[in-house]
Amino acid sequence: MDSETTCLSVAMCMDFLLIEPCTGCAAPYGFRNIMSLSNNANRFSGEVRRAAVSGNLDAPEGGFDAIMQAVVCREKIGWREKARRLLVFSTDAGFHYAGDGKLGGIVKPNDGECHLDTGGEYTHSTLQDYPSISQVNLKVRQNAINVIFAVTSEQISVYDRLKDNVEGASSGMLSNDSSNVVDLVREQYDKISSSVEMKDNATTDAVKVTYYSACKGSGPAIQTNKCDGLKVGDVVKFEAEVEVTNCPSDPRKWKQIFKIYPVGINESLIVDLEMLCSCPCEEEGDQWFIRKAEQCSKFGTYKCGICECDKTHFGRTCECDSDNIHGAPGLPVGGCRLDNTSVVDCSGRGTCVCGVCECETRENPEEVISGQYCECDNFSCDYANGLLCSGPDHGTCVCGKCQCKPDWTGEACDCRASSITCIPPGGGEICSGNGDCKCGACECYEGKEGRYTGKFCEKLPSTSGRCLEFKDCVQCQMYKTGSLTAEECLGNCTFTPSSVDVIEVHEEAGEVLCAYFDEEDCLFAYVYTYSDNNTLIVRAQEERECPPEIHVLGIVLGVIGAIVLIGLALLLLWKLLTTIHDRREFAKFEKERMMAKWDTGENPIYKQATSTFKNPTYAGKSC
Incomplete structure (x- = not known):
């Protein structure tokens, strides 16, 4: 009985614990x-x-x-x-x-x-x-x-x-x-x-899906299935390469359906893949199945248009054997590999035929693979500004490296070989003596007051560069103001500024902003820079920003009128308040008079304002 009681007690406690595991807790x-x-x-x-x-x-x-x-x-x-x-x-x-x-x-x-x-x-x-x-x-x-x-x-x-x-x-x-x-x-x-990642659900080892994308860049696509750092409105293009690495032993797996999809987004691309792992022409008895065929130099079996050579011959038509291999002696596969460390024939971009590489052809006829071992090409050089070797005007791609034209240098032929573009207009030192000319552009030094700036390192942060030099010419040509007369302007100014509605400064292009107030207290602004051939370019704001005209007389009259109106308003307010006060006092007086205890006729101490006396001898007769 004791054990039964104990068990019942435990069960009751457990039941209570499950219904209310803690005070105020839900089951x-x-x-x-x-x-x-x-x-x-x-x-x-x-x-x-x-x-x-x-x-x-x-x-x-x-x-x-x-x-x-x-x-x-x-x-x-x-x-x-x-x-x-x-x-x-x-x-x-x-x-x-x-x-x-x-x-x-x-x-x-x-x-x-x-x-x-x-x-x-x-x-x-x-x-x-x-x-x-x-x-x-x-x-x-x-x-x-x-x-x-x-x-x-x-x-x-x-x-x-x-x-x-x-x-x-x-x-x-x-x-x-x-x-x-x-x-x-x-x-x-x-x-x-901010991230897009491509995945697929291809489950078999025989199918390999490789993804390529340039993400947000404009260069060639690289192998990746993920792009980061995206914002709303960015467009990213992915290319998927589906490769069948081998034919599954189970024929039921030769036909597959799988999806390519972005992770976390309810969209997908359905790929219906059918592997051509077996053809009738591979079976004996078919018209395209010929043993010791003429097409195979009688050293192989012709299957589906391709020769399957015997053990002693190789080549597309079984034309090669150990006696007619030619190439560099001592190298494997008759000289189709660059050296003994190579593990693929013809650099992986060609076919070894009797010891000689036959390079692949590209879809683009202008892209050519060449070389004894197919190790060279004219399309895998460095790019600059989206152009191979910076374009045909700068250089050409030869065996994977850019060969630059005389005026250009650099890995992608994007640097000028001459330092003439670093010399200020009118002559002077390279980069104004305040920097080095690298790749046709000035890299400025750090001075005591800060780093020199400007296309030719002609400007310190505490100075205005050539702004003051161009100020008078901009004033006389754009706004017909300033200290120069029309004749002086025509004779002294060597440039003509172009007008724009709003001044925008592109500091990366070496533009310098200038802004001044003229004698009419109007603000005008302009920028100057230099073209590739060191020609001065000036852009000026079309309209000056002048302060609004102040009408002094109108302001004075307005102030006087306002004072008069305020005075009248105060008088009217005083009159209104006084009238209200008087009416209230009169009403109070009337109320008190109506509530008086003694009437004026019954008041014993009331006396008339006039007194009447009667003459006793007067009989009412006239004289």
């Missing part, structure tokens, strides 16, 4: 969808505040169940088709994964399907095991969702390793009070949205 559950995706921020905040805390009996949590249901229950969660999908997973604990369910007697594997009831409750927590990492990765990839793991510092190392196994996932450290969750999500979203 544990696998996953619950509280609210579908919505733009109602107030409701979302309310649901977060009302969310009850729960607990479980061990440290790891069933986060994989939650991720799986949030990913696959697309309609109940509210995922839109044409939208970038982010799933933020926040926790301070580890996770259960496939196999842990066996500890509770659950052996049925996770099926990766949606199991939410009408109330949003996950119904299979006790029916099937947790998902595996590969299952989570598969469903995330199929539904084009980017997972952001926002975890505390104790768990960040675990989830850093986890994100490497979930496509498109990222991780960030959450503060203990979760105050940085918004900044963390924004930071991770910026990383996700």
